[in-house]
Amino acid sequence: MASLSVLILTRSMAGKELLTVVRGRHDSMNIDCHTLTFNPEATDQIVFPHVAGRIKRIDKGCGVVVLTETDITHSSLFDKLSKDLKVSVVTGLNDAMLEAIRDCESMNINQAAEYLAESAKQGIKSYMSESYAQS
Template identity: 30%
Template sequence: MVGILIVTHGNFGTELLKSAELIIGKQENVETLGLNPSDDIKELYIAVRSSIKKLDKGDGVLILTDLFGGSPTNVTAASISDYKCESVSGVNLPMLIEALDSREFMPLEELTAKTIQSGVEGIKNVKNELGNKANSI
């Protein structure tokens, strides 16, 4: 099973995981790390590397971050070449659910692509999707 590491600003990752678990149930081999204003980037870097080692049970680790170019993503990028892991920025609930739900039967590279696809497909203009039905709900 691919491990999942969510690295975000503040508590976003923790709350996102709670929301996913509300929908698909409690998950194992998942960790969240948050960067707060007073935190040291070097400590986050150490925590990311430690979490990757802990979560990799042989199938690798998929790291999901919130903002491309942000400190959580930059810290993650500094570690991905040293381990069997992939990293995707722009985490949202559809992609997290896909990653958690598919990680037992998909290899890391395929899971990464499927996670990105689900994240993009989860973004909808509700008015365009529902049309006149939007007012009747």
């Protein structure tokens, strides 16, 4: 049976470290998760073959959701990946997004991408200092 895969694509080891923390909280992750770090200074032409190659290797038939911090420096890369491969890219990587991966087992690629994006948004909180709020 085909299943969804997730690629956590980051410019540092943060993705791998966050995934390790999330995996440590649970006995198992029911979704196939991978991490890949890329050089943020590299051009899209250099990065694309590496990322596309990894996606092709881990795709089990249902596509790959790519989670990344931001698309500021490589938006054209993510656009090309989405056009050339069965991929949905979600930006705004955070702990809440990674926690939500466990809930995506029976979702298709687009449902999973939307769910993970919404989970990331819900994970953003603001705790204001009461002493400064009065000023």
